[in-house]
Amino acid sequence: MFNFTFNIPTIIYFGKGQIKALGQELGKRAKKILIVIGRESVKKYGIFDDVVREVKKAEVSFVELSGVKPNPRLKSVYEGIEICRKEKVGFILAVGGGSVIDASKAIAAGVRYEGDVWDFFTKGVACTDALPVGTVLTLAATGSEMNRHAVITKEDTRRKLAFSSNSVKPVFSILDPEYTYSVNKYHTAAGVADIMSHVFEEYFSQPPSAAVQDRIAEALLKVCIHYGPVVCKKPRGYEARANILWAGSLALNGLLGEGKCGDWASHAIEHEVSAVYDISHGAGLAIIVPNWMKSVLNKGTLNKFVEYGVNVWGIEKKKRETEIARAAIDKTRDFFSSLGLPSRLSEVGITGEHFGDMAKNTIESLGEIGTFKKLSGKDIVEILNMSL
Amino acid sequence: MFNFTFNIPTIIYFGKGQIKALGQELGKRAKKILIVIGRESVKKYGIFDDVVREVKKAEVSFVELSGVKPNPRLKSVYEGIEICRKEKVGFILAVGGGSVIDASKAIAAGVRYEGDVWDFFTKGVACTDALPVGTVLTLAATGSEMNRHAVITKEDTRRKLAFSSNSVKPVFSILDPEYTYSVNKYHTAAGVADIMSHVFEEYFSQPPSAAVQDRIAEALLKVCIHYGPVVCKKPRGYEARANILWAGSLALNGLLGEGKCGDWASHAIEHEVSAVYDISHGAGLAIIVPNWMKSVLNKGTLNKFVEYGVNVWGIEKKKRETEIARAAIDKTRDFFSSLGLPSRLSEVGITGEHFGDMAKNTIESLGEIGTFKKLSGKDIVEILNMSL
Numbered sequence: 001m002f003n004f005t006f007n008i009p010t011i012i013y014f015g016k017g018q019i020k021a022l023g024q025e026l027g028k029r030a031k032k033i034l035i036v037i038g039r040e041s042v043k044k045y046g047i048f049d050d051v052v053r054e055v056k057k058a059e060v061s062f063v064e065l066s067g068v069k070p071n072p073r074l075k076s077v078y079e080g081i082e083i084c085r086k087e088k089v090g091f092i093l094a095v096g097g098g099s100v101i102d103a104s105k106a107i108a109a110g111v112r113y114e115g116d117v118w119d120f121f122t123k124g125v126a127c128t129d130a131l132p133v134g135t136v137l138t139l140a141a142t143g144s145e146m147n148r149h150a151v152i153t154k155e156d157t158r159r160k161l162a163f164s165s166n167s168v169k170p171v172f173s174i175l176d177p178e179y180t181y182s183v184n185k186y187h188t189a190a191g192v193a194d195i196m197s198h199v200f201e202e203y204f205s206q207p208p209s210a211a212v213q214d215r216i217a218e219a220l221l222k223v224c225i226h227y228g229p230v231v232c233k234k235p236r237g238y239e240a241r242a243n244i245l246w247a248g249s250l251a252l253n254g255l256l257g258e259g260k261c262g263d264w265a266s267h268a269i270e271h272e273v274s275a276v277y278d279i280s281h282g283a284g285l286a287i288i289v290p291n292w293m294k295s296v297l298n299k300g301t302l303n304k305f306v307e308y309g310v311n312v313w314g315i316e317k318k319k320r321e322t323e324i325a326r327a328a329i330d331k332t333r334d335f336f337s338s339l340g341l342p343s344r345l346s347e348v349g350i351t352g353e354h355f356g357d358m359a360k361n362t363i364e365s366l367g368e369i370g371t372f373k374k375l376s377g378k379d380i381v382e383i384l385n386m387s388l
Numbered sequence: 389m390f391n392f393t394f395n396i397p398t399i400i401y402f403g404k405g406q407i408k409a410l411g412q413e414l415g416k417r418a419k420k421i422l423i424v425i426g427r428e429s430v431k432k433y434g435i436f437d438d439v440v441r442e443v444k445k446a447e448v449s450f451v452e453l454s455g456v457k458p459n460p461r462l463k464s465v466y467e468g469i470e471i472c473r474k475e476k477v478g479f480i481l482a483v484g485g486g487s488v489i490d491a492s493k494a495i496a497a498g499v500r501y502e503g504d505v506w507d508f509f510t511k512g513v514a515c516t517d518a519l520p521v522g523t524v525l526t527l528a529a530t531g532s533e534m535n536r537h538a539v540i541t542k543e544d545t546r547r548k549l550a551f552s553s554n555s556v557k558p559v560f561s562i563l564d565p566e567y568t569y570s571v572n573k574y575h576t577a578a579g580v581a582d583i584m585s586h587v588f589e590e591y592f593s594q595p596p597s598a599a600v601q602d603r604i605a606e607a608l609l610k611v612c613i614h615y616g617p618v619v620c621k622k623p624r625g626y627e628a629r630a631n632i633l634w635a636g637s638l639a640l641n642g643l644l645g646e647g648k649c650g651d652w653a654s655h656a657i658e659h660e661v662s663a664v665y666d667i668s669h670g671a672g673l674a675i676i677v678p679n680w681m682k683s684v685l686n687k688g689t690l691n692k693f694v695e696y697g698v699n700v701w702g703i704e705k706k707k708r709e710t711e712i713a714r715a716a717i718d719k720t721r722d723f724f725s726s727l728g729l730p731s732r733l734s735e736v737g738i739t740g741e742h743f744g745d746m747a748k749n750t751i752e753s754l755g756e757i758g759t760f761k762k763l764s765g766k767d768i769v770e771i772l773n774m775s776l
Contacts (some may be wrong), residue, residue, distance in 0.1 A: 001634070003402060005401055006399070007397075012392075014393070015389070018391060176603040212638065216604050216608075219606065259634070275485065
């Protein structure tokens with residue numbers, strides 16, 4: 001286990017009706033807030049009304065930024081920063097999924113920075129001050145509601161990049177499983193794939209084994225494998241939605257990643273894909289991850305795949321090690337397929353024409369990627385071709 | 389899963405040499421601190437020197453309270469409060485295990501309370517303000533380094549009671565696995581039993597199943613079962629010490645307990661035992677827990693014991709359910725024995741003469757205990773007799 005610092009100050013209000021905690025949290029923090037939302041679904045399903053009712057009860061005024069898209073755009077971030085400055089907003093409330101939260105974090109960081117907020121993503125400028133952010137989560141997937149990361153896409157150059165700062169950790173997040181009831185089957189499934197891929201990035205990494213982190217990783221994978229099909233089939237089942245929602249937050253709040261050095265190659269590759277083709281992040285991962293697994297399986301990584309196959313999928317220990325590893329990878333791909341997710345890029349209309357550029361872009365901004373196994377540009381193209 | 393609020397603001401510095409973080413943490417918080425220690429071992433093994441070096445580097449002055457005993461006494465708490473008031477101390481640094489940390493928390497709560505600090509334990513008075521506390525942990529067991537609880541014994545009346553407050557959550561905790569190298573085999577084993585019993589209290593509880601919490605509980609139990617014998621055999625093995633240490637913090641920081649309503653009957657019973665007989669808490673639990681399990685196993689609780697047997701001990705699913713449950717309980721007791729811990733109260737010199745009073749005391753202060761299965765005074769006496 002590597003040395004680490006672990007700190008999650010976010011207060012989580014988890015469960016049905018927890019929106020009632022919103023007023024007191026806002027009341028003590030700001031007089032005027034920016035509410036950030038995505039598409040109209042939060043209004044359609046009454047979540048926005050719940051939020052506004054609590055905001056008004058707390059005698060807090062608000063301005064609104066709506067229309068934040070999946071794979072959130074830098075343009076929305078600029079827009080939000082301008083509103084915050086003009087309206088003298090003291091707090092940002094993200095009501096939505098990962099895209100809305102990530103945009104809100106970037107806005108929060110940008111408001112108190114004199115330069116271009118994109119510097120945090122491209123120039124390694126450290127963000128040490130930001131407006132406080134809170135979230136009302138409506139999709140189980142991101143983990144952003146409990147961590148220091150944000151991913152933003154610059155539309156004109158098609159770059160999708162991440163930045164991290166302790167200053168943008170949400171001060172509170174409200175997680176009501178019932179708020180995820182209206183998510184359709186496809187996005188629910190993509191969310192489950194996203195959660196599992198976050199676990200994989202921390203599990204298949206360096207050092208190959210850190211027992212506490214890895215046994216907990218397996219625990220969360222088992223929850224996803226058990227409840228993933230249930231939430232897709234019965235969207236209004238509380239227990240299943242609750243378990244997937246909480247698994248999503250724990251998958252990326254440091255619990256699995258601290259003490260290890262995450263791999264994140266699949267995410268780097270998928271970010272290039274969704275920056276260029278704007279597909280759903282979770283669906284992209286469902287395609288890329290099993291092919292990444294195939295690509296990195298070798299003598300050195302075999303043990304970890306065996307551990308994965310036996311502990312997560314219950315494959316019999318007695319079998320040959322390579323057989324266990326291959327079966328585990330097949331089971332991963334088949335599981336995503338069983339949720340109705342694509343298993344090939346061609347299924348979502350992607351051809352191979354930009355693969356070379358995508359790999360080049362990735363290597364240019366990140367260098368070689370991966371810790372579990374380092375990947376060159378050539379390896380990235382190979383994985384993309386395997387995924388076609 | 390029940391509704392819950394989850395919040396762990398404690399900053400954890402985990403790993404070898406992390407004592408270096410102490411100076412900066414103290415420097416920004418106080419000019420004068422109280423360092424609380426237990427027996428002389430922290431001085432003997434150089435940990436106290438490391439602490440003092442960092443304290444001095446940060447130009448923070450300190451006073452010292454030493455001699456805090458296992459099953460910490462209210463007397464030490466009063467003493468600490470007096471020192472803090474007299475010396476105008478702004479911060480309390482606990483250097484030790486659970487007893488030292490719990491005493492420090494009680495001191496922190498008492499300093500800013502006009503009445504008797506024992507009110508927090510007996511009268512349900514809410515503690516809403518306390519001196520900030522930090523910890524340097526030297527024993528894997530308590531979980532106190534990352535939570536809101538403290539347990540104190542009033543010597544003259546032999547009452548061992550708990551109180552909880554968000555105000556006493558440590559602001560930081562330094563967890564260096566090498567600082568636990570000098571813990572002897574018996575106390576190491578008792579620590580492992582303590583950690584596992586914390587997990588059991590949350591796992592065997594209401595609702596009987598909350599998948600995320602329960603799969604993580606099983607994960608931590610597997611870590612203890614794997615590394616427990618290793619730390620007892622090879623006290624200076626870093627990886628094993630690190631995993632047990634981190635498992636101990638996660639076992640009682642809310643991760644397993646929030647969303648469930650913990651049982652805590654075994655702890656209530658053991659607290660009576662160690663209040664009267666002053667035995668090691670972990671050793672007491674190693675005796676009580678398997679007998680508690682036997683006592684609460686019935687048709688209604690069978691499923692959970694089967695889940696435990698299959699998921700934690702790898703007992704074959706095909707066997708009869710009662711067989712799996714009984715085997716799981718036997719394996720639990722045998723595991724504690726294999727670590728060199730006692731399995732009967734008579735082994736540690738305890739006779740049955742006070743059992744009636746102990747049960748009466750428990751029921752008087754707590755009412756019926758347990759959530760997984762409610763226990764009356766008669767049930768408590770039965771479990772104590774089974775443990776004799």
